[in-house]
Amino acid sequence: MYRARLGIRPGIWLGIAALLAAAWTASPAMALDADNPGSSGWRLLNLPVGVTSISRDVYRIHMIGLWVCVAIGILVFGVMIWSIVFHRQSSGAVADVTLVHNTKVEIIWTTIPVLILIGMAIPAAHGLVLISDDSHSQLDIKVTGFQWGWHYEYVGTGVSLVSKLDAKSMAASELDSGISPYSVPHYLRNVDHPLVVPVGTKIRLLIGAVDVIHSWWVPDFGIKKDAIPGYINQSWFEVDADKPGVYRGQCAELCGRGHGYMPIVVDAVSKADFQAWLKREAAAEKAATARASSS
Amino acid sequence: MAETTHAHAEHDDHDHKPHGWRRWVFATNHKDIGTMYLVFSCIMFFTGGLFAMTIRAELFKPGLQIVDAGVFNSLTTMHGLVMIFGAIMPAWVGLANWMIPIQIGAPDMALPRLNNLSFWILPFAFVLLLSSWLVPGSAPAGGWTMYPPLTLQLGASFPMLIFAIHMMGISSILGAINVVVTIMNLRAPGMTLMRMPLFVWTWLITAFLLIAVMPVLAGAVTMMLTDHFFGTSFFNAAGGGDPVMFQHIFWFFGHPEVYIMILPGFGVISEIIPAFSRKPLFGYEAMVYATASIAFLSFIVWAHHMFTVGLPLSALLFFMFATMLIAVPTGVKVFNWTATMWRGSLSFEPPMLFSLAFLFLFTIGGFSGLMLALVPADFQYQDTYFVVAHFHYVLVSGSAFAIMAAVYYWLPKWVGRMYDMRLATWHFWLSAIFFNVLFFPQHFLGLAGMPRRIPDYAVQFADWNMVSSIGGFVFGLSQLLFPYIIWKCVRSGKRVEGTRAWEGARGLEWELPSPAPYHSWTTPPTEAMIARGAEH
Numbered sequence: 001m002y003r004a005r006l007g008i009r010p011g012i013w014l015g016i017a018a019l020l021a022a023a024w025t026a027s028p029a030m031a032l033d034a035d036n037p038g039s040s041g042w043r044l045l046n047l048p049v050g051v052t053s054i055s056r057d058v059y060r061i062h063m064i065g066l067w068v069c070v071a072i073g074i075l076v077f078g079v080m081i082w083s084i085v086f087h088r089q090s091s092g093a094v095a096d097v098t099l100v101h102n103t104k105v106e107i108i109w110t111t112i113p114v115l116i117l118i119g120m121a122i123p124a125a126h127g128l129v130l131i132s133d134d135s136h137s138q139l140d141i142k143v144t145g146f147q148w149g150w151h152y153e154y155v156g157t158g159v160s161l162v163s164k165l166d167a168k169s170m171a172a173s174e175l176d177s178g179i180s181p182y183s184v185p186h187y188l189r190n191v192d193h194p195l196v197v198p199v200g201t202k203i204r205l206l207i208g209a210v211d212v213i214h215s216w217w218v219p220d221f222g223i224k225k226d227a228i229p230g231y232i233n234q235s236w237f238e239v240d241a242d243k244p245g246v247y248r249g250q251c252a253e254l255c256g257r258g259h260g261y262m263p264i265v266v267d268a269v270s271k272a273d274f275q276a277w278l279k280r281e282a283a284a285e286k287a288a289t290a291r292a293s294s295s
Numbered sequence: 296m297a298e299t300t301h302a303h304a305e306h307d308d309h310d311h312k313p314h315g316w317r318r319w320v321f322a323t324n325h326k327d328i329g330t331m332y333l334v335f336s337c338i339m340f341f342t343g344g345l346f347a348m349t350i351r352a353e354l355f356k357p358g359l360q361i362v363d364a365g366v367f368n369s370l371t372t373m374h375g376l377v378m379i380f381g382a383i384m385p386a387w388v389g390l391a392n393w394m395i396p397i398q399i400g401a402p403d404m405a406l407p408r409l410n411n412l413s414f415w416i417l418p419f420a421f422v423l424l425l426s427s428w429l430v431p432g433s434a435p436a437g438g439w440t441m442y443p444p445l446t447l448q449l450g451a452s453f454p455m456l457i458f459a460i461h462m463m464g465i466s467s468i469l470g471a472i473n474v475v476v477t478i479m480n481l482r483a484p485g486m487t488l489m490r491m492p493l494f495v496w497t498w499l500i501t502a503f504l505l506i507a508v509m510p511v512l513a514g515a516v517t518m519m520l521t522d523h524f525f526g527t528s529f530f531n532a533a534g535g536g537d538p539v540m541f542q543h544i545f546w547f548f549g550h551p552e553v554y555i556m557i558l559p560g561f562g563v564i565s566e567i568i569p570a571f572s573r574k575p576l577f578g579y580e581a582m583v584y585a586t587a588s589i590a591f592l593s594f595i596v597w598a599h600h601m602f603t604v605g606l607p608l609s610a611l612l613f614f615m616f617a618t619m620l621i622a623v624p625t626g627v628k629v630f631n632w633t634a635t636m637w638r639g640s641l642s643f644e645p646p647m648l649f650s651l652a653f654l655f656l657f658t659i660g661g662f663s664g665l666m667l668a669l670v671p672a673d674f675q676y677q678d679t680y681f682v683v684a685h686f687h688y689v690l691v692s693g694s695a696f697a698i699m700a701a702v703y704y705w706l707p708k709w710v711g712r713m714y715d716m717r718l719a720t721w722h723f724w725l726s727a728i729f730f731n732v733l734f735f736p737q738h739f740l741g742l743a744g745m746p747r748r749i750p751d752y753a754v755q756f757a758d759w760n761m762v763s764s765i766g767g768f769v770f771g772l773s774q775l776l777f778p779y780i781i782w783k784c785v786r787s788g789k790r791v792e793g794t795r796a797w798e799g800a801r802g803l804e805w806e807l808p809s810p811a812p813y814h815s816w817t818t819p820p821t822e823a824m825i826a827r828g829a830e831h
Contacts, residue, residue, distance in 0.1 A: 014724060014728045041755045044743035045739045061671045065665065065669050073662060083636040083639065087640065088642070089640040095572060095639045096639075097573075097575060099634070101579075102634075106627070109626065113623050113626045117619045121615070124669040124670060128611060128615070128670050172358065173358070173359060173751055181357040186753070187357065187753055188752065189753045212448065213538060215677075224677055229533070231532075231539070231605060233604075250744070252679070254445065256436075259368070259746075260364060260749030260750050
């Protein structure tokens with residue numbers, strides 16, 4: 001008979017190497033400077049908690065899923081590893097060939113997963129119901145994806161804007177541009193005109209597209225919705241009143257050669273600032289229309 | 296009677312077969328056709344691998360260095376199409392051709408000429424698909440999922456893509472029909488359904504899935520074809536059509552398709568783990584029923600690939616619950632494999648090593664699958680690298696590792712020689728370790744917000760992309776060992792004595808001499824042989 005001479009020994013050495021690599025990755029030396037995004041990439045390991053009630057719900061559901069999987073993994077992998085270590089032919093283990101069937105055990109390991117799944121399904125279904133409730137919005141914004149950028153219209157205000165990749169990213173992203181992406185602030189995640197929204201306001205998005213399918217996604221808001229020609233999809237978010245800031249995302253559905261180059265930037269400002277901004281934009285738009293009609 | 300048997304034995308010994316190119320072009324022998332399928336699959340594996348290496352090289356650091364964004368999209372699209380339809384599916388059909396007749400005691404596949412046709416369609420399909428790199432507008436770039444309206448924007452490659460898909464579909468359907476007919480009609484006397492090896496069982500169920508869903512794919516792409524050339528509006532919103540309908544139809548094919556790629560792997564693992572645990576498979580009947588339940592559930596979960604298209608709440612809830620349910624039969628399978636090893640007498644030859652990697656890594660892919668089923672969380676995961684990591688865990692360490700395990704398990708039977716086990720063990724360790732270096736960090740990238748199918752990325756994703764690319768290069772290079780080991784084995788491997796290459800191997804294939812004669816089971820196996828193989 002043929003026997004493995006090498007067997008699982010290389011795995012022990014490679015496993016130790018992998019553990020050392022993991023320890024090195026997790027070590028504080030790796031997490032250098034939070035302001036320099038180039039060196040903090042090692043610490044990006046998990047979903048962001050985000051700044052909306054939805055994103056926090058999603059994060060919680062994600063962590064429940066993760067920990068359930070980790071727990072089951074430890075149990076199942078533990079039994080497998082136990083067999084691999086202690087039931088080896090080379091250490092004299094003799095196979096128990098009568099162990100081929102056990103109705104009681106099989107019922108148990110069918111029932112327990114069902115119970116665990118029910119335990120996971122309840123918070124997930126609950127969260128989903130909350131996310132789906134887009135009623136009583138205080139501001140509606142029509143979002144239209146195109147190849148390649150986003151058009152935003154503040155419904156009922158006359159204000160709209162087109163949001164595309166910023167010029168610096170554009171220049172640096174050319175093939176062999178010679179410009180280091182590290183020299184561009186928020187490379188590929190910056191736009192010429194960000195979407196401006198007020199914090200503490202329930203905002204409903206009406207999402208569509210003109211050419212192909214796109215997908216509007218801001219991880220910090222916990223929502224992603226496809227922008228599909230012929231459809232108006234709805235989604236909503238409300239940025240925490242105490243968390244104004246700039247939040248970034250990207251188109252998430254393959255939409256052609258510019259797919260990697262249609263970021264989404266949302267500038268969440270205080271309600272007062274938003275009203276002032278809206279007034280300014282409306283006036284500017286009015287002036288532009290007047291100029292266009294008079295000339 | 297005795298004389299007939301004797302004559303048959305003579306016949307077997309002579310192994311008379313056509314020589315030269317006729318042997319392959321006019322092949323009707325299941326072993327020859329199986330070999331051609333496997334060689335074809337290997338060529339496609341390295342073709343798709345080359346695309347993957349280019350993708351990983353481009354993603355090695357931020358900025359575009361090697362290909363432009365359009366070519367990048369072609370690379371991801373072609374990588375997916377070639378690996379799924381060119382590498383994994385033909386490899387399984389090749390293994391089915393080689394093993395099913397031998398395992399059920401049949402002299403050949405039931406429909407040998409159909410078998411020839413179903414193989415020879417494939418090279419033409421892939422010449423057509425791959426030559427699309429040369430036409431104006433270059434190769435398909437709308438993703439392997441071919442969503443309209445994007446795919447309708449393709450240039451001259453569009454009809455080439457559609458007809459290539461049609462041909463692959465016909466090939467798969469013919470192959471599947473052959474498998475069903477062979478298993479239903481050509482089992483040796485005494486080889487009842489519940490005595491069949493699990494590889495045969497899982498392939499029987501896979502064949503039914505193929506027959507059910509390949510025509511659905513053909514329908515979807517045909518509608519797209521008429522949208523493009525004949526003015527219909529199946530998927531064109533401006534003409535009253537619906538782009539989302541394509542996704543529903545595509546994934547009604549696409550989800551069973553993922554089980555088409557993994558179920559035969561379940562079968563292989565269910566053969567190899569008992570062999571190297573020196574213990575019969577735990578819960579044979581439960582394994583059969585679990586496979587059938589997974590196949591049934593695969594038809595009612597398709598919309599979990601499209602949770603973000605704007606489905607109504609009720610649909611989201613239904614598809615979430617149905618998808619979570621798949622964890623139950625899949626869990627039963629993992630528990631049964633674990634129980635098979637429990638109190639066994641384990642040894643770690645290459646087939647067992649690949650099976651163990653399958654067991655651990657496929658389970659990790661199952662875990663991320665369970666997380667993806669949770670709709671609110673899926674809103675974050677959808678179309679990110681988290682999904683890319685998930686499906687490579689189930690397809691590479693699932694299907695591809697199971698195929699490698701199968702080849703390392705049965706190769707001695709096919710060629711009558713043993714391969715260099717030390718080299719194969721290194722092939723295993725390099726694959727298993729660098730697979731994880733390649734794909735585990737992609738979980739992090741997806742969670743951190745990196746979408747899939749982008750040629751360039753923000754700099755905060757640079758670190759883990761570099762790790763992933765390094766893993767990719769070593770993983771890709773170490774696969775070159777695989778054909779080398781096989782070639783070396785065929786040329787100069789040590790001859791295998793007797794029928795059994797492995798101490799614990801059971802089943803009718805191990806009752807045949809090594810190498811398996813060109814015409815095997817021209818007289819049916821005896822009841823004793825079948826009983827030895829079906830100890831469970």
